[in-house]
Amino acid sequence: MRIADGIAVVTGASSGIGAAVAVRLAAEGARLVLVGRDPERLTTVAARTGGKAVVADLGTGAGIDAVCGAVADTGVSLLVHSAGVGAAGPVDELDGGSTTELIAVNLAAPIELTRRLMPSLRQTGGHLVFVSSIAALGVADEAVYSATKAGLRGFADAVRIEVPAVGVTTVLPGAVDTDYFRRRGVPYDRRYPRPVTAERVADAVVHGVLKNRTEVVVPRWLTLGARVHGAAPAVFARLSRTFS
Ligand SMILES: NC(=O)c1ccc[n+]([C@@H]2O[C@H](COP(=O)([O-])OP(=O)(O)OC[C@H]3O[C@@H](n4cnc5c(N)ncnc54)[C@H](OP(=O)(O)O)[C@@H]3O)[C@@H](O)[C@H]2O)c1
Incomplete structure (x- = not known):
C-alpha cells in the first residue's frame, strides 16, 4: 500500500516502538493520529512528526471511543497496534489486576479498534499492523503476556x-x-535474544506494510524459533527451557 498522504493511527505512540514507528511513518509522508496515555511524551512525538495527539486509555471504552472519534471524519488507511504492557513471574504469582489489564490493553483493545475501524480500512484498501511478540510462541514466566500476544497473532x-x-x-x-x-x-x-533498537522494529513495520508481509520477526534469526515451534512444539519447549 501507499503510506504517503494516508491517515495512520499508531497506538503506543508515546514511547518505544510506537514512537519510532511514528517517526518512520512521518518520514514516509503519512498523516498521523498518535495514541497514548502520557500527554507530555505524546505531545513531544506529535511535535516531532506533525501528528495529532489523542490521549486515551485503551483499557477503557471511553479510550476506544476517543480514538474512533478522532478519525470519524477523515477515515484511516493504516492502523498500527503497538500499545502494550507486560507482566512477568510464575503464573500462580501474577496478580489478577495485572492479568485483567494485560488482556484489556494487549488483546481486547486491538480487537475492538480493528472491529470499529474495519469499514474505513476496507474503504481505503488499508493495512493493519499488530505488534505481537516472539513471546506468542510461549515464554516461561510470561504466560499471560504470551497468551495475549498469541491471541493477537x-x-x-x-x-x-x-x-x-x-x-x-x-x-x-x-x-x-x-x-x-x-x-x-x-x-x-536472558542472554538471548539480545535486545534490538525500537528503530529497527519500526523499519521492519514499514517494510512489512510496503511489501504486504504476513509476518515479520525481528531479529530475523528468531524465525527459526517460530519454525521449530510450528513443526515440533515439544522440541521447542525443551529447547526453550534449556536456553532461557
Ligand atoms: N520491548 C520489548 O522487548 C518488546 C518485545 C516484543 C513485543 N513488544 C511489544 O511492543 C509494543 C510496544 O512496547 P514498547 O517496547 O514500545 O514498550 P513501551 O516503551 O513501554 O511503550 C508502551 C506503549 O503502550 C502504551 N500503553 C500502555 N498501556 C496503555 C493503555 N492502557 N492505554 C493506551 N496506551 C497504553 C504506552 O503509553 P503511555 O506511556 O502513554 O502510558 C506506551 O506508548 C507492546 O505491545 C509490547 O508488548 C515489546
Missing part, C-alpha cells in the same frame, strides 16, 4: 483470511530496548 491470521481487501502484518519482535521492562518491574535478564 491468531486474530490477525483470521482477519487476513476474512478480509483480503485489507493488508495484515503481524510483527514478532524479540527483546527490544525500550521502557517496557522497567515498566513491567522485572528487568530483561
Whole structure:
C-alpha cells in the first residue's frame, strides 16, 4: 500500500516502538493520529512528526471511543497496534489486576479498534499492523503476556483470511530496548535474544506494510524459533527451557 498522504493511527505512540514507528511513518509522508496515555511524551512525538495527539486509555471504552472519534471524519488507511504492557513471574504469582489489564490493553483493545475501524480500512484498501511478540510462541514466566500476544497473532491470521481487501502484518519482535521492562518491574535478564533498537522494529513495520508481509520477526534469526515451534512444539519447549 501507499503510506504517503494516508491517515495512520499508531497506538503506543508515546514511547518505544510506537514512537519510532511514528517517526518512520512521518518520514514516509503519512498523516498521523498518535495514541497514548502520557500527554507530555505524546505531545513531544506529535511535535516531532506533525501528528495529532489523542490521549486515551485503551483499557477503557471511553479510550476506544476517543480514538474512533478522532478519525470519524477523515477515515484511516493504516492502523498500527503497538500499545502494550507486560507482566512477568510464575503464573500462580501474577496478580489478577495485572492479568485483567494485560488482556484489556494487549488483546481486547486491538480487537475492538480493528472491529470499529474495519469499514474505513476496507474503504481505503488499508493495512493493519499488530505488534505481537516472539513471546506468542510461549515464554516461561510470561504466560499471560504470551497468551495475549498469541491471541493477537491468531486474530490477525483470521482477519487476513476474512478480509483480503485489507493488508495484515503481524510483527514478532524479540527483546527490544525500550521502557517496557522497567515498566513491567522485572528487568530483561536472558542472554538471548539480545535486545534490538525500537528503530529497527519500526523499519521492519514499514517494510512489512510496503511489501504486504504476513509476518515479520525481528531479529530475523528468531524465525527459526517460530519454525521449530510450528513443526515440533515439544522440541521447542525443551529447547526453550534449556536456553532461557
Ligand atoms: N520491548 C520489548 O522487548 C518488546 C518485545 C516484543 C513485543 N513488544 C511489544 O511492543 C509494543 C510496544 O512496547 P514498547 O517496547 O514500545 O514498550 P513501551 O516503551 O513501554 O511503550 C508502551 C506503549 O503502550 C502504551 N500503553 C500502555 N498501556 C496503555 C493503555 N492502557 N492505554 C493506551 N496506551 C497504553 C504506552 O503509553 P503511555 O506511556 O502513554 O502510558 C506506551 O506508548 C507492546 O505491545 C509490547 O508488548 C515489546
